[in-house]
Amino acid sequence: xxxxGIILFAYYASLACANTESFIIHIPSEFPLASNEVPEVTHxxxxxxxxxxxxxxxxxxxxxxxxxxxKDVSVGENYQIKICWTALNPxxxxxxxxxxxxHMTKFQDTVDEHNARIFIYFDVIGExxxxxxxxxxxxxxxVVNMKLGIPVDLYGTxxxxxxxxIGIYFASRRYRVYEKLKNN
Amino acid sequence: xCGEIAGTFFFFKIFQYVLVWLAPTTQFDTSTALLIHQLSxxxxxxxxxxxxxxxxxxxxxxxxxxxxxxxxxYEFEHEYAFSxxxxxxxxxxxxxxxxxxxxxxxxVFLENLLHFISVILLYILTLKTFEKNILKTHQRYELARKxxxxxxxxxxxxxxxGIYSEPLSSVLSFAxxxxxxxxxxxxxxxxVICKWQRWPLYSLVSTICFMVAFANRSNCILLGIFxxxxxxxxxxxxxxxxxxxxxxxxxxALLLFVIxxxxxxPYKAFCPQRGGWCKDKIxxxxxxxxxxxxxxxSSYWNVGFLKYWTINNVPNFIFAIPNIVIMWYSSVxxxxxxxxxxxxxxxxxxxxxxxxxxxxxHIQIINRVSSFxxxxxxxxxxxLIKKSTKKxxxxxxxxxxxxxxxxxxxxxxxxxxxxxxxxxxxx
Numbered sequence: 001x002x003x004x005g006i007i008l009f010a011y012y013a014s015l016a017c018a019n020t021e022s023f024i025i026h027i028p029s030e031f032p033l034a035s036n037e038v039p040e041v042t043h044x045x046x047x048x049x050x051x052x053x054x055x056x057x058x059x060x061x062x063x064x065x066x067x068x069x070x071k072d073v074s075v076g077e078n079y080q081i082k083i084c085w086t087a088l089n090p091x092x093x094x095x096x097x098x099x100x101x102x103h104m105t106k107f108q109d110t111v112d113e114h115n116a117r118i119f120i121y122f123d124v125i126g127e128x129x130x131x132x133x134x135x136x137x138x139x140x141x142x143v144v145n146m147k148l149g150i151p152v153d154l155y156g157t158x159x160x161x162x163x164x165x166i167g168i169y170f171a172s173r174r175y176r177v178y179e180k181l182k183n184n
Numbered sequence: 185x186c187g188e189i190a191g192t193f194f195f196f197k198i199f200q201y202v203l204v205w206l207a208p209t210t211q212f213d214t215s216t217a218l219l220i221h222q223l224s225x226x227x228x229x230x231x232x233x234x235x236x237x238x239x240x241x242x243x244x245x246x247x248x249x250x251x252x253x254x255x256x257x258y259e260f261e262h263e264y265a266f267s268x269x270x271x272x273x274x275x276x277x278x279x280x281x282x283x284x285x286x287x288x289x290x291x292v293f294l295e296n297l298l299h300f301i302s303v304i305l306l307y308i309l310t311l312k313t314f315e316k317n318i319l320k321t322h323q324r325y326e327l328a329r330k331x332x333x334x335x336x337x338x339x340x341x342x343x344x345x346g347i348y349s350e351p352l353s354s355v356l357s358f359a360x361x362x363x364x365x366x367x368x369x370x371x372x373x374x375x376v377i378c379k380w381q382r383w384p385l386y387s388l389v390s391t392i393c394f395m396v397a398f399a400n401r402s403n404c405i406l407l408g409i410f411x412x413x414x415x416x417x418x419x420x421x422x423x424x425x426x427x428x429x430x431x432x433x434x435x436x437a438l439l440l441f442v443i444x445x446x447x448x449x450p451y452k453a454f455c456p457q458r459g460g461w462c463k464d465k466i467x468x469x470x471x472x473x474x475x476x477x478x479x480x481x482s483s484y485w486n487v488g489f490l491k492y493w494t495i496n497n498v499p500n501f502i503f504a505i506p507n508i509v510i511m512w513y514s515s516v517x518x519x520x521x522x523x524x525x526x527x528x529x530x531x532x533x534x535x536x537x538x539x540x541x542x543x544x545x546h547i548q549i550i551n552r553v554s555s556f557x558x559x560x561x562x563x564x565x566x567x568l569i570k571k572s573t574k575k576x577x578x579x580x581x582x583x584x585x586x587x588x589x590x591x592x593x594x595x596x597x598x599x600x601x602x603x604x605x606x607x608x609x610x611x
Contacts (some may be wrong), residue, residue: 006439012277018213018244018611019213019215019247020212020213020215042578044447046449055214057217057218084215084216084218085218086215086216086218086219086222087215087247087248087251088219088222088223088251089248090216090262100244127484128261128262129260129261129262129458129460130260130261132260138218138221139216139218140214140215140217140338142214154212156208156210157207157208157210157212157602157606157608159206160206160207160602161599161602161603162603163237164203164598164599164600165595165599167460168256168598170593172591172594177590178587178591178594180588181333181334181568181590182303182568182571182572183214183572
C-alpha cells in the first residue's frame with residue numbers, strides 16, 4: 001500500500017491541480033524549539049499543537065503576498081503545505097515558499113525576541129475578465145505532517161481505495177464480469 | 185429487455201453512490217467547503233447526509249456548473265467554456281426553488297435520468313443502425329443489449345454521479361444520430377438516399393439535437409461530419425435537391441449556430457471594451473478571426489497543440505490509453521473487419537475526435553467526453569458476441585483487447601468514483 005501511496009502522491013504532487021497548490025517543507029533538525037516565553041502573535045498562524053494536520057481558512061487580499069506563521073511543528077519532520085481556493089474566485093497562486101526567521105530578527109516590521117519563526121508565503125493573483133471585484137478571498141491553507149513520504153490526511157483515502165480494489169479483485173474472481181458480459 | 189437494463193442501471197448507480205458515501209469526508213482539495221459557504225444561504229444548514237454524499241459531488245468542474253445553476257448567468261469570460269444549456273435546464277426543472285441543495289439534488293437526479301435515457305436511446309440506435317447489416321435478428325438485439333450495458337458501465341464513472349453536462353450531450357447526440365438514421369437509407373453500394381417524407385426528422389430533429397448538443401459540449405461540433413459526408417455522397421450522384429434540402433440545409437444551420445455561439449454571443453458580451461482577442465475583428469462584422477472558445481481554452485487552461493505533452497502529464501496519458509486504444513481499434517474494425525457503410529461518418533468522427541483529444545486537449549478527459557460517440561461500444565459488444573459463439577478458441581487480437589478493456593473498467597469505475605468523491609485527479 002505504501003508503494004501505491006507514494007506513486008499516487010508523486011503523481012498528485014507533480015500535477016498542477018486546478019485549484020490547489022502544494023509544496024513540501026522540511027523543518028531542519030537544528031531548528032530551535034520554542035522557548036518557555038509566550039510567543040508573540042504577529043501574523044496569521046496555523047498551529048499543530050497536539051495534532052498532525054490542520055486546515056484553516058484565511059481571508060487573503062488579492063494581488064498581494066500573504067504570510068502565515070507555522071507554530072508547534074516538529075523538528076526533522078516534513079510537512080505538506082496545501083493551498084486551496086474555490087474556482088468561484090478566479091485567481092492563481094504564485095511564488096509559494098517558506099522562510100525561517102531566527103529570533104531577534106526583524107521580519108516585516110516584527111521581531112520575536114525569544115523564538116525562531118517559520119513563515120509560509122504565497123502570492124494571490126487575480127486572473128479573470130472582468131477583473132475580480134472582491135478585495136479578499138477565502139483560502140484554505142493546510143499543513144499536513146508527512147509519514148513515509150505521504151501526507152497523513154491521505155492515508156484514509158489510500159486505505160479505502162486499497163480495500164475497494166482488494167474487494168473488487170475477489171468479487172471479480174467470483175462473479176466473472178467479463179464472462180457474464182460475454183455469455184449473458 | 186428495458187427492465188433488465190433498468191435493473192443493471194439501478195444496481196450500478198447504487199453501487200457507485202455507496203462508494204461515494206463511504207469515501208472519507210476529508211477531500212484532497214478542501215475548497216468545496218468554501219464553495220458551499222459562498223453559494224449556499226445560511227438557512228441551508230449542514231447535515232451529516234450533505235457532508236457524506238451531496239458535498240462530495242461538487243468536485244472539479246461541478247463548481248462552474250453549480251455556480252451557473254445558482255446564479256443563472258455567467259460572471260467571468262472563462263466560465264463560457266462550460267455549458268449554459270445544462271444549468272438552464274436544471275434551473276427550469278427547479279421550478280423557482282433555487283436553494284443550493286435543492287438545485288444540487290435536482291441536477292444529480294437529472295444527471296442520472298439523462299444517463300438512463302441515453303442508455304435506452306443507444307439500445308434503439310443500435311437496433312436501427314445494424315438493421316441492414318449482416319447480423320441476424322437475435323444477434324442485433326444482443327448487440328443492442330450489450331452496448332446499453334457497456335454504456336451503463338462507462339469509463340466516465342464518477343463524473344456521471346455528479347452534475348456534469350456530458351449525459352445531456354449523450355442524449356442529444358444519440359437522438360440526433362437516431363433521427364438521421366430513420367430519415368435515410370443506404371443502397372447496395374452504400375450511397376445515402378434521403379426519404380423526402382422524413383425530411384423533418386433529418387433537417388429539424390437531428391439538426392436541433394446536434395445544435396443543442398454542441399451548445400452543451402463543444403466537441404459535439406464533430407457531429408456535423410454526418411452532414412458533410414451525406415452531402416458528398418449525394419453530390420457525387422448529382423442528387424442536388426436531396427443534397428440541398430437535407431445535409432446542406434442542416435449543415436448550414438449548424439454552422440451558423442456555431443458562429444452565433446462561439447463568435448457572435450461572446451463578441452456582443454465583451455467587445456470592444458475587452459481588448460485582447462476582440463481586436464482581431466473581421467472587417468465590419470461583429471466577429472473575430474479566433475474562436476472565443478479556443479481563446480479561453482488556450483488562455484485559462486493552456487489547451488493547444490502538444491501543450492499537454494509534458495513529463496508530469498504522463499500519468500494522465502496512462503489514464504487515457506484504454507479509451508484511446510479501444511476507440512482507435514473500433515474505427516479500424518468497422519472500416520476493415522466488419523465494414524458498414526452507414527458507420528463511415530461515425531468512424532471519421534471517432535478518428536478526428538481522437539486526434540483532437542490526443543494532440544490538443546487535456547487527454548484524460550477522453551474518459552468522459554467520448555460519451556457522445558457509440559462506435560467503441562458497438563465494437564466491444566460485437567466482439568463479446570462473436571467470442572461467446574466461439575467458446576473453445578483461445579483469445580486473440582481484438583478479443584484480448586476487449587477483455588483487457590473490460591478488466592480495466594472493473595477496476596477503473598470504482599477507483600475513479602472514489603477519486604472524484606475525494607476531489608482527487610484525474611479530472
